[in-house]
Amino acid sequence: MRLALLVVAVLGLVTACGDRLGENGRFGVVYMDAQGFYAGVKAGMRQESEASGRAPQLLQINAQGDASKESTFIDQVSAAKVDALILSPASATASVPAIKLAHESDIPVVCYNTCIAEESARQYVSAYVLGDPVRFGAMLGERAAEHFLSTGNTAPSIAVVNCEFVEVCIQRREGFEQALTAELPGARIVANQEGATIDEAVDVAEQILTAHPDVDAFYGEAGGATMGAVRAVQARDKVGQTVVFGSDMSTEAAQALASGEVLKGVVDISGIAVGRLAAQAAEQVRAGQLTSYTVVPAPIDLYADAGQGRAWLAAHPDGVP
Known part of the structure; x- marks a missing residue:
């Protein structure tokens, strides 16, 4: 009991007003980092809880991409016997031992956005909320081809700013x-x-522009990579020469798309939608409705022009994606 209370005190909780602590269950939740997508996931889980009339206590942590920090948290919530563990693992391999521990502690595991390697996931994970990463990347590749065909450039040179420490980015x-x-x-x-991250991506993109000053475009595999590339193009006075195709909507990305100068397309999986689906999956697992490894498809959206950037800003005044 002391350990469980310590987890609550240190890591925070969300409960419905007036509910007794944990009477609607307890979920452990891991956000990989502090990017806006994860704020959307948190908001989506809250919305789903309110809509269902069940607001489980959430024990939460931002793992900051650190598998060791993630592991310590999973140890704690496993000992606290939460009803489910919902996470975007930091590593396809390094996260396996902690997730295995949760599984062996009879804690159902729901992955979202990223997961451990499929062979391990099939053993230790109940559900995986996933927007098909290959299709995600293909939608942006199609948009890039459309752009270059419209400009008459049939042999563009493209640089990638990546997040390939996770498998989904390789697939993108x-x-x-x-x-x-x-x-x-x-x-x-x-x-x-x-x-x-944006800071890393700015440095990387500027180095690439030094080595390849005539590059036609960047492809940013995640939100930080996308906006870092946009900033680098602006800083190096490459506006009008080098464009960016990117991933993951945010207020800054929508503003850049709306300006029409550098960012020419963004593919996005709404964090809010993923959060809602993850909360639904956790409830289904807890109710015994999901009994084996299940992939839960998440919707994928393409934003291809300035008008769609402005529309996103109007629909997301709080900036939560």
């Missing part, structure tokens, strides 16, 4: 390349470097 790039080269066989990937 594969989908992007397949769709792009299907329309433009002459397209080339001239660089592919990691830069998952």
Whole structure:
């Protein structure tokens, strides 16, 4: 009991007003980092709880991409016997031991956005909320091909700013390349470097622009990579020469898309939608309605022009994606 109370005190909780603590169940929740997507996931889980009339106590942590920090938290909530563990694992491999521990402690596990390697997931995970990453990338590859065909450039050079420490980002790039080269066989990937946060991505994109000053476009595999590439293009006075195709909507991304200068397309999986689906899956697991590993499809959206950027801003005045 002391450990369970310590987890609540340190990591925070959300309960419905007037409910007794934990009377509607308790979920452990891990957010991989502090990007806006995870604020959307949190909001979506809250919305689903309110809509269902059940508001479980949430023990939450931002793991900051640290598998060790994630593991410590999972140890704690496993000992506290939460009803489910909902997480976007930091690593397909390093996160396996902690998730295995939760499973062996009879804690159902729901992944969202990322998960452990499929062979392990099938053993230890009950549900995985996932927008098909190959299709995610392909939608942006199709948008990039459309853009370059409209400008008459049939052999664009493209640099990738990646988040490929997680498998879904590799799959996003594969989908992007397949769709792009299907329309433009002459397209080339001239660089592919990691830069998952905005600060990292700015530095990486500027280094790429130094090495490849004539690059036609960047592909940002995640939100930080996308906006870092946009900022680098602006800082290096490449507006009008180098464009960006990116992932994950945010207020800054929508503003950049609405301006029409650099960002020419964004593919997004709504954090709010994922949060709602993850909360639904956790309730289904708790109720015994999901008894084996299940992939829960999440919707994927393409924002392809300035008007759609403005529409997103109008629909998300709080900036939560």
